[in-house]
Amino acid sequence: MPSPLVTEIFTADPSAHSFNGKIYVYPSHDRESNIPFNDRGDQYDMEDYHVLSMDDVGGEVTDHGVALKASDVPWVSKQVWAPDCAKGQDGKYYLYFPARDKEGIFRLGVAVSDKPEGPFKPQPEAIKDSFSIDPASFVDDDGSTYLYFGGIWGGQLQCYSSPDGGKFDASQDGPHEPSGKGVKALCPRVGKMTSDMLEFAEPVKELVIQDENGEPLQADDHDRRFFEASWMHKYNGKYYFSYSTGDTHFIVYAIGDSPYGPFTYAGKILEPVKGWTTHHSIVEHKGKWYLFYHDCELSKGVDHLRSAKARELKYDADGKIITMKPE
Numbered sequence: 001m002p003s004p005l006v007t008e009i010f011t012a013d014p015s016a017h018s019f020n021g022k023i024y025v026y027p028s029h030d031r032e033s034n035i036p037f038n039d040r041g042d043q044y045d046m047e048d049y050h051v052l053s054m055d056d057v058g059g060e061v062t063d064h065g066v067a068l069k070a071s072d073v074p075w076v077s078k079q080v081w082a083p084d085c086a087k088g089q090d091g092k093y094y095l096y097f098p099a100r101d102k103e104g105i106f107r108l109g110v111a112v113s114d115k116p117e118g119p120f121k122p123q124p125e126a127i128k129d130s131f132s133i134d135p136a137s138f139v140d141d142d143g144s145t146y147l148y149f150g151g152i153w154g155g156q157l158q159c160y161s162s163p164d165g166g167k168f169d170a171s172q173d174g175p176h177e178p179s180g181k182g183v184k185a186l187c188p189r190v191g192k193m194t195s196d197m198l199e200f201a202e203p204v205k206e207l208v209i210q211d212e213n214g215e216p217l218q219a220d221d222h223d224r225r226f227f228e229a230s231w232m233h234k235y236n237g238k239y240y241f242s243y244s245t246g247d248t249h250f251i252v253y254a255i256g257d258s259p260y261g262p263f264t265y266a267g268k269i270l271e272p273v274k275g276w277t278t279h280h281s282i283v284e285h286k287g288k289w290y291l292f293y294h295d296c297e298l299s300k301g302v303d304h305l306r307s308a309k310a311r312e313l314k315y316d317a318d319g320k321i322i323t324m325k326p327e
């Protein structure tokens with residue numbers, strides 16, 4: 001069984017990137033909150049981020065210490081959840097993160113550093129027109145940067161009826177989502193970033209995930225519909241959008257020809273791990289592909305005390321990802 005990347009702290013939602021010949025991992029930093037479990041995720045009450053690095057998967061892992069504290073971000077009240085980091089064309093590093101604002105509404109923030117390990121200096125305001133959780137950055141071959149995001153239930157995506165956000169419907173906050181025959185699943189969102197990496201360059205769009213017949217996934221299709229944990233990577237010229245199905249606990253993926261989709265559901269990447277949440281990233285490093293993910297083995301099944309891990313990911317000859325089981 002793969003070992004946790006680190007055991008001194010609990011880490012989750014690992015977003016991995018190959019920067020300057022090393023792997024840098026941007027995880028959530030789980031801590032004991034003593035908040036009882038609920039379906040809004042209040043028990044996930046994280047208050048800072050650490051960055052991890054390693055030369056290779058399986059090698060020594062360095063914990064670079066606190067890279068950003070929630071208390072240093074003026075607009076944040078609590079719950080700094082799953083982050084990610086992108087390298088800009090200016091050589092700086094941009095840490096994207098979700099958190100509740102002072103009204104308790106999840107927004108996305110950005111913080112900047114000259115070094116991949118931080119420390120990161122936060123922008124004073126949340127990204128304009130941002131909403132929901134789990135930002136994942138993707139820099140395409142032409143340097144264009146996209147931010148994928150969204151999460152239902154505690155992640156509040158169902159509180160917005162417009163693709164680009166808008167008015168927050170507090171009556172839908174909590175474990176709500178559409179259901180019923182013929183009802184379409186909620187879609188993750190994508191926004192292209194401005195060249196300074198700090199704002200959306202355009203109104204964010206819905207990312208359509210369709211089935212093998214070209215029909216949008218249905219809301220009741222809980223084994224395949226989007227829940228949270230967006231990730232994007234490119235393999236052999238195709239765009240692979242992967243995500244968690246939440247209450248059915250799979251990491252799955254869909255393939256498209258453009259960063260905006262549409263994407264066609266293609267299968268499972270990871271079967272359910274120990275613990276409620278599952279969240280991952282996929283990275284190429286020195287010619288091999290890796291899946292970074294988390295589970296609750298180290299905490300013996302405490303859902304909000306998770307440990308990031310890594311293992312090799314393989315494709316078949318048709319470019320399909322070989323499904324992995326927890327080992």
Ligand code: FUB
Nearest residue numbers: 028044081082228277279
């Ligand atoms: O870590 C807090 C939340 O749990 C993340 O934002 C979700 O993706 C889930 O892993």
